[in-house]
Amino acid sequence: MFYLREHRQRAEFWEGVRDQGTVAMGIGAWGLMTGVAMVKSGLSVLEALLMTLIVYAGSAQLAAVPMIAAGAPLWVILTAAFCVNLRFVVFSAHLRPYLMHLPRWQRLVSGYVTGDLSYVFFARRFPKPGQSPDELARQQAYLMGNCAVNYIAWMVASVVGIVLANAIPTEWGLGFAGILALLGVLSSLASSPLRIVSAGVAGAAAVVAWALPLKLNILVAIASAVAICLVLEKAMPHRPAAGAPHV
Known part of the structure; x- marks a missing residue:
């Protein structure tokens, strides 16, 4: 309190x-x-x-x-x-x-x-x-x-x-x-293209890895979304006014 x-x-x-x-x-x-x-x-x-x-x-x-x-x-x-x-x-x-x-x-x-x-x-x-x-x-x-x-x-x-x-x-x-x-x-x-991609990748990865034990599909989903978005963020041109997009 x-x-x-x-x-x-x-x-x-x-x-x-x-x-x-x-x-x-x-x-x-x-x-x-x-x-x-x-x-x-x-x-x-x-x-x-x-x-x-x-x-x-x-x-x-x-x-x-x-x-x-x-x-x-x-x-x-x-x-x-x-x-x-x-x-x-x-x-x-x-x-x-x-x-x-x-x-x-x-x-x-x-x-x-x-x-x-x-x-x-x-x-x-x-x-x-x-x-x-x-x-x-x-x-x-x-x-x-x-x-x-x-x-x-x-x-x-x-x-x-x-x-x-x-x-x-x-x-x-x-x-x-x-x-x-x-x-x-x-x-x-889901307010930006990068966030939409992140959600889609995480959802797809979680479903594909559903059979993994100990609910490791959650970890796979997080790692996949972060990895893909980091690659896309580096590949995207920087916008000086708004800055890099946030995942």
Whole structure:
């Protein structure tokens, strides 16, 4: 709460709250079904609650839970979760110029609470790092407002799903609402030819590599999109007025 208090005085914090609020229902539906899936896969209510509160990574949780239920070795479970979350390495590399001025504990908190949609909204709102301490502080306030809504929506819905797991049938398929939320934001980001190519390459690579174990198709999709776009960006003529396009 102390960390948020210093940001709530800025208009950008509430702008982040409003932006993330547009997809909060999708995030909540995703969290609800993740909570249900954890309990119905064999975890106790306490174990599921601890996993949600500590891990806070829906895709990694969904990848790990079947392995836990099947009695897979710990190293296999950790490897699967690591591979699924490798996309956050890319997110972190991009966010480094925005956050590097902060104390280490604040960088750790920011990294922990930043989710997929939080990153997407932030990258769309601030394509370049601030050039002054005040501008960087405003960007951080937006990110924290965004992350606060994402965190609350996910945690509340996930806990409800855990507690009411036996009353909510998995056949409802509410987790698909989270995917729709991602698609909606993705469509709004397709604002340049390079971004459209990036989305197309990532989608195609993910489908082609679907059979890979440990959900490594996600890593293949990210690496393919980044590699192709770097090549295209170097091949494209520079535009002095607008600068190089951002992926």
